[in-house]
Amino acid sequence: MRIDFKIRTVEIEGKRIKLQVWDTAGQERFKTITTAYYRGAMGIILVYDITDEKSFENIQNWMKSIKENASAGVERLLLGNKCDMEAKRKVLKEQADKLAREHGIRFFETSAKSSMNVDEAFNSLARDILLKSGGRRSGNHSKPSSTDLKPSDKKNTNKCSLG
Template sequence: MLLGDSGVGKTCFLTRFKDGAFLSGMFIATVGIDFRNKVVAVDGVKVKLQIWDTAGQERFRSVTHAYYRDAQALLLLYDITSKLSFDNIRAWLTEIHEYAQRDVVIMLLGNKADMSGERAVRMEDGASLAREYGVPFLETSAKTGMNVELAFLAVAKELKQRAAQRPGEPRFQIHRYVESQKKRSSCCALA
């Protein structure tokens, strides 16, 4: 599930991942909840992701709470140009801990990284909050595609590994994977 305040770019983030396109122009709020499917290859195995896009407005919150308990992963987005959307992350995390499964995979994403000239939230603050809650963190851009696929693939790898893990087998380290991929992509390309 994609979670976060209204206007942080959840629908654009999903559209970038699913269709490789960016929805530019007018902002159209998601009403309630919507979903898309995409099959990705994870370590040579096809994994079907069903991704739920939720409305960020408070009035739809009770509707979306019902979906939390069935979610295996939650991508929690804020807008790097909106301090309020970042400040509300703690409230989102409280809701997640109240309504979601205890072992749900959570990833914190600072979206709209292409708008760094209008930045209101430092990358360090996002990383610090993620460390505090023990979740992986990435800055992303639905517009340029930066780290969008990485976010979904990291979650898919974690979920695939959990489903196939045998006792005594080493666990997939989503934090390490995200950090290694960030370093790899920043050395060689912007997106």
């Protein structure tokens, strides 16, 4: 058990955006470390396992921690992972959609295994951060520039590989 760190680069509106992803797999023992990363985060992805009701219930605790420790304008995104395991679903999509609406954040169901909606989720978060930071470009997009959005923080209640 460890913190997994990855760099993921996406291109939004002709701009290369480098996301630093810190994955603690939702482990409580990393909570003090992750709250320190909240302070500099421009975006936070909260992930629960659709086959594990407890992981969904724990999202409220992470939301509270983000509210207490992150910058007021941090972009947040809720992901329900393992949507490829519909037969074992314990958390209804409607439950997560309602939670996301209550917190004013976007929601996606994803599958790290099949990569379903993974790129869409990262692109959505990167686009929201870029727009909020005033990085929207118009005009000539021939040569992409580069923006480093760091640290982006991913909370995950289930360890899984993202591309």
